[in-house]
Amino acid sequence: MKAIYLTGFMGAGKTTVGKRLGEVLQLPVIDTDAYIEQQVGKTIADIFAEEGEGVFRAYEREVLKKLPTEHIVITTGGGIVIQEENRRFMSNHGIVIYLHCELHELFRRLADDATRPLLMENKQSQMKQLFEQRLPWYRQAHITIDTTNRTVDDIVETIVSLLKSSRF
Template sequence: MKSLFLTGFMGSGKTTIGKQLAEKLSLPVIDTDEFIENQLNKTIREIFETEGEKKFREYEKHFLKLVPTENTIVTTGGGIILAEENRAWMREKGYVIYLHCEPDEIIRRLKDDQTRPLLDGDKENNIRTIFSQRLPLYNEADLKIDTMNKNPDEIVEEIEQLIKTLE
């Protein structure tokens, strides 16, 4: 099977869902943010602070291409879809699954989180603005899962059913 690329806004549950889905399907999971952090031995926040977002996006493009494109669950950074090149790559090499979560819920989930540099400052406003800019790009996915009012088990079950239609 081609790899599954989980996309979605920060806090939509990509890392959480990806881990559970991988366990259920007995597949390996790789998280692009963790992959970049491990390869560069720096946190995402450190990369943003010392090298800037533009450089981070270059790393993201580079490391995305090193991820296995078969039999792997790939959980992606929230901004991976910004580059047309990344969207095209993921759709060509695998299946793209967008986890949709409304901004109000994202705001609740990330209320105490300090690890996402793009949300520094007026977090609520930043979430709403970035979300609306990106929504059309997330919607280019092969599959869209509405995660609102569902627990991770329910979302994983739904993905399992939907991916059967892909093969």
Template sequence: MISDPQCSTLPHRLNGTNLYLIGMMGSGKTTTGQELAAALGYRFMDTDRLIEQVAGQSVSEIFAQAGEATFRQLETQVLAEVSCYHHLVVATGGGIILEPMNWSYLHHGLVIWLKVSIPNLVNRLAGDTTRPLLAHAALAEKLTTLAQARNEFYAQADLTLTIADNLRPRQVSQAILTALPKILRDDI
């Protein structure tokens, strides 16, 4: 649960508002999201896992067989459904911010950008063969290109948290819990 006394009223102040974690693949949205949900007494959801359940295929298989456009349609469908619920911490796919419609769903809650440096992402993703956008690419170059195309969208988040290379998910979660009261309005 929440260890910082200043944050002890946070679940009450959030009043069930969903928290959406955005950022590049490998930024720690899933592991941090699980920690954050546990600390708040919220449920945790990962949009990529939900898409896989809906499609009956892995994200890689969807990209390979149906293409990125089909994946993005499923992503919007899943996000639309998830946004109807409350008391959720939601880890989103790295590209969810590219579709303007998705922002209408993300703004049903608070959007938190986990900002991780490219060198740190390269260290985290080296050897990962499950990410379709990284297949057959020079990792650092591909991540740099993706970040350049996405950062202006990520920057629309309600809260940006720059993640130091040595932070563990629990520490990132605690940093979010500490930062959230500073951005909450009293009417949430």
């Protein structure tokens, strides 16, 4: 099976859903954020603070190309779709699944989270702008799933049945 790439905004549940999906499909799971943190030896927040977002985006691009493209679930950082090169790579090499979530629910899920630098630095209105700017890129995925009022198990079940019944 081709690689499964989970995309979506911060808090959409990529990491959480990906972990469970990997268990159900018995596939290894790699999270690009966690992988970068391990390779660089710094947290995402420290990379942003010390090296800047541009350098983080370069790490993200390099890592995506280095990871396997078969028999794997790859959970991506929320901004992976910003770069056209990344969107093309994921689309050509795997099955891209966009986990959509309404903004009000994203804010609720991330209310107490201090690990996402973009969330710490920006007001809700700026996050809304970022969300709307990225929506068309997220929507280029092969499959879109609205996660807003759904449990992780329910989302995983839907993904598994879509994968079984589709041409993938």
